[in-house]
Amino acid sequence: EVQLVESGGGLVQPGGSLRLSCAASGFTFTTYWITWVRQAPGKGLEWVANINQDGSEKHYVDSVKGRFTISRDNDKNSLYLQMNSLRAEDTAVYYCARERRCSTTNCYYYFDYWGQGALVTVSS
Amino acid sequence: EIVLTQSPGTLSLSPGERATLSCRASQSVSSSFLAWYQQKPGQAPRLLIYGASSRATGIPDRFSGSGSGTDFTLTISRLEPEDFAVYHCQQYGSSLTWTFGQGTKVEIK
Numbered sequence: 001e002v003q004l005v006e007s008g009g010g011l012v013q014p015g016g017s018l019r020l021s022c023a024a025s026g027f028t029f030t031t032y033w034i035t036w037v038r039q040a041p042g043k044g045l046e047w048v049a050n051i052n053q054d055g056s057e058k059h060y061v062d063s064v065k066g067r068f069t070i071s072r073d074n075d076k077n078s079l080y081l082q083m084n085s086l087r088a089e090d091t092a093v094y095y096c097a098r099e100r101r102c103s104t105t106n107c108y109y110y111f112d113y114w115g116q117g118a119l120v121t122v123s124s
Numbered sequence: 125e126i127v128l129t130q131s132p133g134t135l136s137l138s139p140g141e142r143a144t145l146s147c148r149a150s151q152s153v154s155s156s157f158l159a160w161y162q163q164k165p166g167q168a169p170r171l172l173i174y175g176a177s178s179r180a181t182g183i184p185d186r187f188s189g190s191g192s193g194t195d196f197t198l199t200i201s202r203l204e205p206e207d208f209a210v211y212h213c214q215q216y217g218s219s220l221t222w223t224f225g226q227g228t229k230v231e232i233k
Contacts, residue, residue, distance in 0.1 A: 035222070037169075045161075045169065045212050047222035059220050095168055108175040109216040110159035114168035 002026040002113045004096050009118030016086050020118055022079040022096035029077040030054075033099035035111060036070065036081050038092035038120075046092075049081065050099060064090075086122045093117040126151050126217045130225035136233040143200040145228045147213035152193045157216040160189055160198045163227075164209045172211075173198060200230075208232050 008020040022034070035050035049060045049070040058070050069082040079096055095118075097111040127150040137143055147158075155176035161169035171180040173189035176196055186201040200207055213225040 037224075044226040045163075045214075045224040047224065050222075061221065100174070106175075107156055108178070109157045110171060110174040110214070111161075111169075112171050112174075112180070114170075116168055 002098070004098065004113055004115035006094065006096055006115045006118035009094065009120050011121045011123065012086055013124050014087060014122055016122070017082070017084045018086065018120060020081040020083070020094055020096075020120070022081075022115055024077045024079065024096075024098075027098070029072075030074045033101060034072065034079045035097050035099050036079075037095045037097055037111070037114075038090075039095070039117075040089070040092040043092075048094070051079070083120070086120075088122050091120060091122045093119050125219060125221070126153060126215060126223055128213055128215060128223055128225035130211075130213055130228045132228060133226075134229045134231060136231050137203055138233045139203050139205055141203050143198075143203055143207070143230055145198040145200075145211055145230070147191075147196040147198070147225050149194045149196070149215060153196075153215045153217075155192050158189075158191075158196055159214045161212045161214065162207075162209050163212065169212060203230070205232075 003025045005023045012018050036048040038046050038048050051058050051070045055072050067085045071080045096115045098113045100112045129148045131146045158176040160173040162172050163169040177189045188199045190197050210227045210229045212227050
């Protein structure tokens with residue numbers, strides 16, 4: 001069974017730092033792009049960042065560039081999001097999700113499995 | 125960057141009725157890169173439709189997706205009590221980033 005489990009959320013002051021983790025199991029972690037998506041209270045979904053299979057390619061939404069860093073440890077089947085210089089507007093539930101891209105027969109792009117989310121609250 | 129606009133913001137319907145949700149893109153989107161998700165309160169999103177019209181594993185056939193270019197539609201043929209939720213469309217763009225619509229809430233009338 002595919003599972004993604006986030007941890008590391010909590011309350012942090014503006015300007016502070018936090019590192020989220022996402023533990024993956026039930027699939028071959030090294031063959032998938034993995035992504036972070038967040039959802040502010042009462043708002044829609046916002047894609048944050050993603051990383052390719054070996055960690056050599058990363059992409060970010062403009063609002064977190066230079067502040068957030070995505071990484072992965074394939075030996076530990078884990079994904080991370082280092083969040084620095086946090087702002088009130090970063091307050092959200094952060095989800096990790098598995099990306100589906102091209103298979104041998106077709107190319108469809110979507111997120112097929114999601115974790116349960118980790119709440120990050122930035123407040124003084 | 126492609127912007128996805130979902131309408132209506134809220135859809136008030138009764139069980140058994142048909143729901144039609146719209147997702148309009150600011151530029152043409154490849155159908156292969158358009159997906160729909162369902163989200164219930166306190167839960168993570170769940171994949172419903174990928175490739176604009178393909179149902180994900182385990183999704184009932186009352187859910188269907190259609191459209192191309194800039195206009196996409198999610199249809200729920202007959203609403204069941206468990207279908208009242210928020211629905212999000214999503215696309216993958218040429219900028220190598222992902223965007224979501226703002227969501228449509230389907231509520232019980």
